[in-house]
Amino acid sequence: MTETVRPGTAAPFLSTLRLTDFRNYGRLVLGLGPGAVVLVGDNGAGKTNLLEAVSFLSPGRGFRRAANEAVARRGSSGAWAVAATLEGADGETAIGTGLVEGDLGRARRVRVDGQDATAETLSRLLSVLWLTPAMDGLFTGPPGDRRRFLDRLVLAVDAGHAARVAAYERAMTERNRLLEQGAEARWLDAVETQLAETGVAVAAARREVVGCLERLAAAADGADFPVAVLALAGEIDDDLAARPATAVEDGLRAALRAGRARDRAAGRTLDGPHRSDLLVSHREKAMPAALSSTGEQKALLIGLVLAHAELVAALTGRTPLLLLDEVAAHLDARRRGGLFARLSRLGAQVFMTGTDATLFELVGEPAQRFTVAAGTVVPA
Incomplete structure (x- = not known):
């Protein structure tokens, strides 16, 4: 029908x-x-x-x-x-x-x-936005789940975000491979330049959407669903709050260069936005979402998804x-x-x-x- x-x-x-x-x-x-x-x-x-x-x-x-x-x-x-x-x-x-x-x-x-x-x-x-029972543990689960959730929020208002995230992950995989192989410094310099550029672009896009959601949440009354307060936790996120993006890129590139021996021993890259976390708290109770009751966590998540839908409509006109x-x-x-x-x-x-x-x-x-x-x- x-x-x-x-x-x-x-x-x-x-x-x-x-x-x-x-x-x-x-x-x-x-x-x-x-x-x-x-x-x-x-x-x-x-x-x-x-x-x-x-x-x-x-x-x-x-x-x-x-x-x-x-x-x-x-x-x-x-x-x-x-x-x-x-x-x-x-x-x-x-x-x-x-x-x-x-x-x-x-x-x-x-x-x-x-x-x-x-x-x-x-x-x-x-x-297309969604809320499923599998997301009920978002606030108590690993940071990677919250990063993926945030990246979906960004993608809904910025169609190029998926390409940036994919480019960053490819560059990080390549750097890890070069470190394992003991590649020359010039090869690492090149891939770390790309990693810094794409990494800061990813972090900046996340920061912008979180800021928009914060402003939208500030106007909400929270009558039916508690208002979620959002924050990004990570060295890159803190740096972006204090310095221009170009300076943050330079800083990340220097950190990657200085951390090569450490990262080779760890088998992975330890600096960058893939280490960031999305922190969520209950505004009225000033309590982290992870410490709220199961019912409050569900209500917080619904309120956050609804606020994001309203943000998408406001920013994209769609x-x-x-x-x-x-x-x-x-x-x-x-x-x-x-x-x-x-x-x-x-x-x-x-x-x-x-x-x-x-x-x-x-x-x-x-x-x-x-x-x-x-x-x-x-x-x-």
Whole structure:
């Protein structure tokens, strides 16, 4: 069932979603409209798989960080596809991604209006943000999880961020290899120059987005969800707060040169933004998120994701698409009502999943409700 696009609808949305041999879906064609898309079904029915498919319409490996071969339906050839019709300010755009049989073991393909494209092209057309149960341990988990989370936040407003992060990681891998091989200083000088340039660019982009979120949070009332206070912890981050980026680059390059013997012994590079951490605290209680209760951590995370969605809309002029997996399961009625009201104000197309349809009774219009069972999706 495809709803008619209403005049004046500003937020981009997927009007059609097609899956081929993706997870437990052999063939699925789903007509969609703007607003809320509620997916209800038993555990294991395929609700999260459907959201994961949509997450592949953005750069990266989807919200499960799965390998390309891992998402193909069991018993299939290994090829799979996710395709959609995107309705936006410029009209309809056909977007899609996947693997064909000859691509197994390679990067997935991206197509836009029938032409080969890059994942960065997708991010310029559509911002996809998500919140999943796997993120519930974000504040108590390792710093790497929070860095990846922050980089996704940056990518939603800066399509070039993924390329910067990838360039930095390639340079770091190359430096580690050269150190292990005992390469000449001139080779290390060259790769450390690249490492410093890309590393400071990555750190500066993170710092800018954290600053924007801080300013947005300062205006929030925190009535439904506690306000998260953010800070970056790392030598590069501290340096950027005190000096121009060019001076920070020089400092990082000097630190890398001075630390060669230490890093060779450690087997890894010990200076750079890959050592930074995102610190989150509860503003009202002045308490680190890691020390807050489980319920408060969930509420902090939801509030942070909602604030980021509002930031994306403000900075890019394009409301993001939201994927909220099991988001209402541990919220009381007041917070569920606050969540749905805030989503309605945002105006985004938002996919929500749950096992209990009554949790979504307060979802406003427009809304579509589907029942998911064993790889089938039908209107509820």
